[in-house]
Amino acid sequence: MGRVQNTSMSVLLVLLCCICLEFGSATNTITASRPIKDPDFIISNNGSAFKLGFFNPKNSTNRYVGIWYNNISAFTVVWVANREEPLRDSNGVLTISEDGVLVVLNGEKEVIWSANVTNSTPNSSAKLLDSGNLVLEENTTGTKKWESFQYPSDTILPTMKLSANVRTGKNVQITSWKSPSDPSIGSFSCGIQPRSPLQVFIWKNGSPYWRSGPWNNRIFIGIPDMNSVYLDGFKYGDDPDGSFYITFDFVDESYLSNFALDSKGNLVQKYNGVEDIGWSALHTECDVYGKCGAFGTCNPNNSPICRCFKGFEPNNTEEWNQGNWTSGCVRSTPLQCERVNTGGEEGKRDGFLKLKMMKVPDFADWSSALENKCEEQCLENCSCMAYAFETGVGCMSWTEKLIDTQQFSISGVDLYIRVAYSELDKVGDVKKIVTITVITGTIILFIYTYLLWRWMANQKARKKKVMEILMFNREGAQPKFHSDNLDQVKLQELPLFNFEKLASATKNFHLSNKLGQGGFGPVYWGQLSDGQEIAVKRLSKASGQGLQEFMNEVVVISKLQHRNLVRIFGCCVEGEEKMLIYEYMPNKSLDAFLFDPHKEKLLDWRKRVNIIEGIGRGLLYLHRDSRLRIIHRDLKASNILLDKELNPKISDFGMARIFGNNEDQANTNKVVGTYGYMSPEYAMEGRFSEKSDVFSFGVLLLEILSGKRNSSFYHDEQSMSLLGFAWKLWNADNIIALIDPMIYEPCFEMEMLRCIHVGLLCVQEFAKDRPIVSVVISMLKSEIVDLPRPKQPAFTERQNVSDTDSSTGGKKKFSVNDVTVTMVQGR
Incomplete structure (x- = not known):
């Protein structure tokens, strides 16, 4: 009896396991026996990815089968099945039919939508992948019969x-x-x-x-x-x-x-x-196809936005003047070959007008001709109206009407328009007039600019005076902030945290909650009442940084939003307390991993590549793609924070500077940053630009590849820095010795050597020799295949200590500086 009972229990357990497995595997799959009925749904294996189910659009009661993002605040549908046949109630079913086709049924079991399958098989199932693709496949062979990505x-x-x-x-x-x-x-x-x-x-x-x-x-x-x-x-x-x-x-x-x-x-x-x-x-309006008609070009900065190419005139002047430009333009003077073909005077040979930064016309004819042959090829063909050459495309020419062109303010291609020789003469005369006008205008502009500069300087002085009155008490004590004048210091754009709330979150800034110490002051871990983890940066009274750096970070980082920049939640300004509240980064900073012999093995080569690319993307955003143009000025390993997936985020914008759109470099009398990461022109002369950040990025690249601090060579008699060591290995044709043995694998060797090569290009002594960030990233991604040979980096030669000692009475004139702020008087 006991044996029979045990056997029954075993069978029951097996059945339960089968049932569990059956239902456990169905979370992202639809079969004939496991359909989904409104309002049921399935979710892709990666639960944060996609959901498939029934929905109704905003302001509509109709029901549709669709796919949308799961676990994000915005409900965004990315695919709809029954677009043309909505369900009128909540009785819909998504299932697999008897012949193996994915179908949507209404409450009367009528098919209102089906997947477009030509060779269906009964034994089929539909699976929602993490990519958002819904795939119908034959169960036995796994053959795809249909997928939503194709529809x-x-x-x-x-x-x-x-x-x-x-x-x-x-x-x-x-x-x-x-x-x-x-x-x-x-x-x-x-x-x-x-x-x-x-x-x-x-x-x-x-x-x-x-x-x-x-x-x-x-x-x-x-x-x-x-x-x-x-x-x-x-x-x-x-x-x-x-x-x-x-x-x-x-x-x-x-x-x-x-x-x-x-x-x-x-x-x-x-x-x-x-x-x-x-x-x-x-x-803009110029982005609409053919806005200015044939032989017309569009520029949103002009008024009116449409103009005819030089050598052309409106086809219908009355319509053109009324703003109806679709009739386009016609040629003013016939071309040489056109005159010859119609029995006219031959005249001089046609030429080309060069238009810079253009969107090229539609209907291009492509050829493999080289750039120096492209013009000749067009000139020999009387039907050729224009040509252009672009690396990666080749020689493009146009024999039909030139339509849908636009003048860009950035980027674009040089477009050469064919015109009669007499039109080239007119352009020459116009150039002379323009030259005289420009010279006269420049003189007038110079006088006006000088007067405007004087006026702005006076205004700035007045504003500064008002700011001092607002922010400092009469006895000259430390600056004090109050809620009624926060907008004067641009804090109104960030949420303000209560001091008591932050004290409670950090256990009254207990030592056990301290994450680290920077030039700004200590950073504490905290947890708000809603469970959110935060990092609190508290300005130390003894800090080398002060109000200016605090306000700089508030103003700069509150304007930025990018996945590779640390996110700021708010700030606290009460009395003499000044604090910034950031997202908490559980893995702290890059240097905590990179230079720790126990942790560096967690950063394999693929993770280091991801960190390099992430820093590059963040820097590109600062320099080129953000609303503001930012020079960080203190890019280093300790200012690269890592999230739980070891993705990098650039932090600490206290030293950052905002550049104007037409500003390439600037000078400062107060040099701030960290030695070892500073470019030579910045450290010695106070000049900084995008190339200053590129230099710091190059140092970071070499540190990530080698696993060594730039400053760790300080006591090395052979090299003053990591840069010097890398340069010696490069010249000895032994640069592979620089690679951290912890990450070296033969299959990645070429990739690693390319990174070192790019790093050496970034740390070249003269700023003009260094590439900009977008070029650096293209080099790293092998979009630029052939790299130039690097020139000697800065700070590679070590001064003899005895020489220095002898000139200073035996006292050393250098020191190791680990603080964030370094004060040097720039020339």
Whole structure:
């Protein structure tokens, strides 16, 4: 009896395990026996990724089957199944039919939508992948029968392909919703043009509405603010079936980004499901396809925005003057070959007018001609209206009407327009007039600028006086802040934390909560009442930094938003207390890992590459892509914080400087920063620029590759610094010896050597020799293949200590400075 009972219990346990396994494996899968009924849903394996279920759009009672992001605040749908056939109630079912097709059924069990499957098999299931792709596959072989990435809605997700097949004519495109509350197919579509050179188009009712310009293997040259590093991951390719495609992806898979075509025809890049600091296709009227008609060019900074090319005139002057530019322009003077062909006077040979920073016209003919042959090839063809050459595209020429051109203020391509010789003479006369005008105007501008500078200096002095009255008491004591004058010091943009609240969160700033000590003061770990962890930076009274650095960090970092910059939550200013509250970074700073013999093994090569790329992206954002243009001035390993995934975030903006758009470098009488990371022109002369941060980034690169501090060579008789040591190894053709043995693997050797090479280019003595950050990142990503040979870095030669001693009575004149602020009088 006991044996029978034990057998029954065993069978029951086996059945329970099977049932658990059956239901446990169904979290991201739909089968014929496990459909999802409204309001049920399934979630991809990575629970923070995507959810598939039933939803109703804003201001609508209709129900749809769709995919959206899971666990983010903004509800953002990225794919819809039954766009044209909404459910009218909550009785819908998504299931697998008997013949193995994914279908949506209404309450009467009628099929209102089905996947487009040509060779279905009964034994099939649908799975929601972490990429957001819904895949229908045959269970036995795993063969894909259908996938949502091949039938997108209005959104392009990472790894999804926009494609066009020249053999079959099948195109994978996205289509807009009819309105924000109606997912049915709207007036706009977006896809690629398969012929060379490749371009992305937005079409309105089948007609071009926006155009990206040609792809040059890195960027679309008709998008002036596109950067192959910052908008990383774009790739173009072709499949064996004859399809050409464009796709994008990010190294950091947690970076939720997509491109969506809205109901008004604008293609918008979204981050974390919302339109946040993203890119959009249509900024101005000039971005609309063919705004100025044939042979007309558009510039949003002009009034009116449309003008004819030089050598051309409006086709319909009356319409043109009324602002209707679609009729375009016509040539003023016939070309030489046109005159010869019609029996006219031959005259002198045609020439080309050079237009800089242009969006090239549509309908380009491509050839493999070299740049120096491109002009000659166009000149020999009477039908050739213009030409341009772009590395990565090749020689482009136009024999039809020149349409959809635009004048950019940044980026763009040199476009050469063919005109009659007499038009070139006119341009020469105009140049003389312009030269005289410019000289006269420059003199007047100089006088005006001087007077304006004097007036602004007086205004600045008055404002400074008012600030001193507001922020300092009459006895000249330490500055005191009060809530009624916070807006005078620009603190109103940040949440203000109560001192008692922070004291409670940090256990009254207990020593056990102390995370570290910087030049600013101590940093404490804290936990707010809602459970959120924070890092509190408290200004020390004995700190070398003070009000200026505190205010600088508040103003600068509150304006910035990037995944590789530390996030600030708020500040506290009460009495003499000044504190900044940041997101808590559990892995502290890079130096805590990199220079710790026990922890450095946690940073393998792939993690170090991710850290290098992250610092580079953050620096690129500061220099080029943020609303402000920031020079950090104190980039070092201790100012690179690491989150729980060891992703880097640049911190400590107390020394940062905001640059104007037309400002390339600046001088200071107060040199601040950390020796070892300072560029020579900054440390010795007080001059700083983007190249100063590049120098610091180069030092960081070499430290990350070697696992050694730049200052660890101080007592080495052979080298003054890591830079000197690296330079000696380079000249000895033994640079591989610089690599940290902890991370060295033969398969990564070339990648490591390239990083060292780039690091040496960054630390060259003269700023003009160093590359800018965008070029540095392109070098690291091998977008620039051939690297120049580096010149000698700064601070490589060591002065003999005895020489120094003898001139100072035996006392050393140098010291090791570990503080953040270093005071030097710049020349």
